[in-house]
Amino acid sequence: MKLISALEFLDIPSDLITALALQAEHLHNGRLALVGGAVRDALLSEIDPCIYPRSPDLDFVYEGDMNLFCTRLQTYFGPRRIQELRLHDRFGTANLRLDMVMIDLASARLETYPFPAENPLVVFSSLENDLSRRDFTVNAMALVLNADGDSHLLDPYGGRQHLIARELVFLHDESVAEDPSRVIRGARYAARLGFTLGVQSILQVKSTLQLWPWSWRIGDPVDLVPPALGTRLRMELELLFDNEPWPQALSSLRSWSALSLLDQNLQNDSLLYPRLRCANRLQIPLLCALISGAADPVALSQRLQIPGQQQSWLEELLLFRRWLESDVLTTSWVEWGALKWTCSLEQQSWTPEVVALAICEHQICWRPLLRWWGRWRHASAQITASELMKQGFQPGPRLGEALHKSRLQALERMR
Structure with missing residues (x-):
C-alpha cells in the first residue's frame, strides 16, 4: 500500500x-x-x-x-x-x-x-x-x-x-470489564461512522453489565468510584454530546442496555429524548439534562464530576421539584398570570437554569414556566430612574420601590 x-x-x-x-x-x-x-x-x-x-x-x-x-x-x-x-x-x-x-x-x-x-x-x-x-x-x-x-x-x-x-468489534473478551467507558466510545463511533456493534460485542456489553464485575456499585460512596466508571465515562459523554449525532449515539446505548452504566432510570426513561431536545433548545448542557433523569441526579453528577455549577443546578432542581409539588401544584396555579408566576419564582430565587431543567421534564405546569423563562423574567420597569428623578424622586429606597412597582405593572399587563 x-x-x-x-x-x-x-x-x-x-x-x-x-x-x-x-x-x-x-x-x-x-x-x-x-x-x-x-x-x-x-x-x-x-x-x-x-x-x-x-x-x-x-x-x-x-x-x-x-x-x-x-x-x-x-x-x-x-x-x-x-x-x-x-x-x-x-x-x-x-x-x-x-x-x-x-x-x-x-x-x-x-x-x-x-x-x-x-x-x-x-x-x-x-x-x-x-x-x-x-x-x-x-x-x-x-x-x-x-x-x-x-x-x-x-x-x-x-x-x-x-x-x-461496517462493524465495531472489541479486541478481546474482557474489553468492557477492563474499561467500561469503551462502550460510550463505541456509541460515538457507531453514530459518527454509521457502524453497528458486532453481535459478540453486544453480548459482551450486556453480559458484563449483568454480572457487574466491578468492586464499586451504583449507590456506593462516589469518592471510591474507579476512573472508568466515573471521570472517564464523563469525558466520553462530553465528546458524545459535543461532537457526535447524539440521538443516534444514545439510541445505540439504549439498544445495548448500556445506559444502566450510569443509572437504570436512564435506561428506561421515556422522556429521555424530549428532555434532551428541550435542553438543547434552551441551551442547557446536555450532559446535565441527561443526569437530571437519574434516580439520584446529585450522586451521579458527583460520580462523573461534572462542573460544580451544574452540580449546584441539580441540587437546586430537587428542591424546585418539591416546591412545585407542595407550594404550587396544590394551589389554583392555572389561574396565575405573569405577575403571580414571576413573583412566586423570584421570591424563591430560583435560577433560570433550574427552571429550564424543570421545563424539560415536562412538568404539568411547564407552559407558564417556559413563558417566565423566555419572556416574563425579562420584564422591566416602563420608566427609567432618570425619568423618575426628573419627577422629583431622589436616589434611595423610594426610587427603587417606584421602579419595582412599574415593573409589576408591566408584568400585570403581560400574557
Whole structure:
C-alpha cells in the first residue's frame, strides 16, 4: 500500500511523513507508525470513496526512546519548522507542531489492568503490544512508515475486514470489564461512522453489565468510584454530546442496555429524548439534562464530576421539584398570570437554569414556566430612574420601590 494513496485525503504533506520516517530509521531504535483514527479513516476512504470523514488527529507510535527521537527531530528540522515541542518524558509522549501541523507522539506501550475499571499499569513495549491495548479492531491498525514512501499495514485483529463490514468489534473478551467507558466510545463511533456493534460485542456489553464485575456499585460512596466508571465515562459523554449525532449515539446505548452504566432510570426513561431536545433548545448542557433523569441526579453528577455549577443546578432542581409539588401544584396555579408566576419564582430565587431543567421534564405546569423563562423574567420597569428623578424622586429606597412597582405593572399587563 502506498502511503500517499492511503493518506492524501487527510491533507497530510507526504514529504513531512517521509521525513519523520527517515529520522526514525536513522536512530535504528525501532519502528515509527501512524495509528488510530487517521489509519481507520484513510482506509475507510479507500473502501468507500464517497466517504470523506473529518480529518482526525495525527497519532504516531514510536518503538524507542521518545526523548532521543525528539532530540533527533529538533536537530533535523530546526526551530523554524518545529514551532512547538512539549515532551512528557515520564509518560513517553510528546506534542509537536511541525510545519504548522499538530502531531502527537507516544512510545509504544503495554497496558495491564490490576483491577477492572481502574487505571492500567503501563510499561514501554512493542508496536504489536501497543495495538493490543486499544478498544476496537478498526482502531488497532497501524501504518508502519518507511522512508522510501511505502507503508506497511499492521492489522493483527482483522480491523480492515471489520471496516468493510461496517462493524465495531472489541479486541478481546474482557474489553468492557477492563474499561467500561469503551462502550460510550463505541456509541460515538457507531453514530459518527454509521457502524453497528458486532453481535459478540453486544453480548459482551450486556453480559458484563449483568454480572457487574466491578468492586464499586451504583449507590456506593462516589469518592471510591474507579476512573472508568466515573471521570472517564464523563469525558466520553462530553465528546458524545459535543461532537457526535447524539440521538443516534444514545439510541445505540439504549439498544445495548448500556445506559444502566450510569443509572437504570436512564435506561428506561421515556422522556429521555424530549428532555434532551428541550435542553438543547434552551441551551442547557446536555450532559446535565441527561443526569437530571437519574434516580439520584446529585450522586451521579458527583460520580462523573461534572462542573460544580451544574452540580449546584441539580441540587437546586430537587428542591424546585418539591416546591412545585407542595407550594404550587396544590394551589389554583392555572389561574396565575405573569405577575403571580414571576413573583412566586423570584421570591424563591430560583435560577433560570433550574427552571429550564424543570421545563424539560415536562412538568404539568411547564407552559407558564417556559413563558417566565423566555419572556416574563425579562420584564422591566416602563420608566427609567432618570425619568423618575426628573419627577422629583431622589436616589434611595423610594426610587427603587417606584421602579419595582412599574415593573409589576408591566408584568400585570403581560400574557
